[in-house]
Amino acid sequence: MTESIGVYTNLIHPDPAERKANLAYFEAMMKVGAHMDVSTFITEAGFYRNPNEPAPQVEHHFQEAVWKTMVVTGRELAALAEDYSATVLLEPFFRHFLASAKRTRLYLEEVGLPRLRALLDPANLLEVNDLKEMFDQLGPFIDCLHAKDRKLHVDRGVPAGQGDLDYQAFVRLAARHTPQGPADPRIRGPGQLQAGPGASPPRHGLTPGFAWM
DSSP states (O other): OOOOEEOOOOTTOSOHHHHHHHHHHHHHHHHHHHHTTOOEEEEOOOOOOOTTSOOOSSOGGGSHHHHHHHHHHHHHHHHHHHHTTOEEEEOOOTTSSSOSHHHHHHHHHHHOOTTEEEEEOGGGTTTTOOHHHHHHHHGGGEEEEEOOEEOTTOSSEEOTTSSSOOHHHHHHHHHHHOTTOOEEOOOOSTTOOOOOTTOOOOOTTSSTTOOBO
């Protein structure tokens, strides 16, 4: 059974025509989802830098005007989701527009529409937030969890249990804040679920009410 569809597109592109096209793509995927009985769609907000121009003093995704435009875009996306009885989960990542748990919470609060929710993948935020901060900020908004691993200051992911994600703390916090939330362990291959120092990787049924997809 398909639980969700990823629609990873750039919602902060500076070209209005490009943003319109990306929202149209989102709607097309919602139509596909409706035929598959899928009503959950996952995306990141996006990142933009013009390769033909010098890097700006303030990154595009941190500029004031981009925040305001993205609030409008988020409300348009939520309206589309309402039309299809769908939910869109925004996945924060520390190098993109939703660069921290707090910034993601503030954004969802400003959009203020229930069709926009959050997917938390702690590995995406380990550089800027600890696990408690992530769940304290986003707990009420989390509808799904990813549980891949990574090491700090390293771009490439690692097999679960070999990085700096504390899986024991992750499962405890998930059980407390999102007891019914589905989670995807994002294991990278057979035999690659290995325990790091002081951490036990999650296993199906470890925590009552915590469902691993």
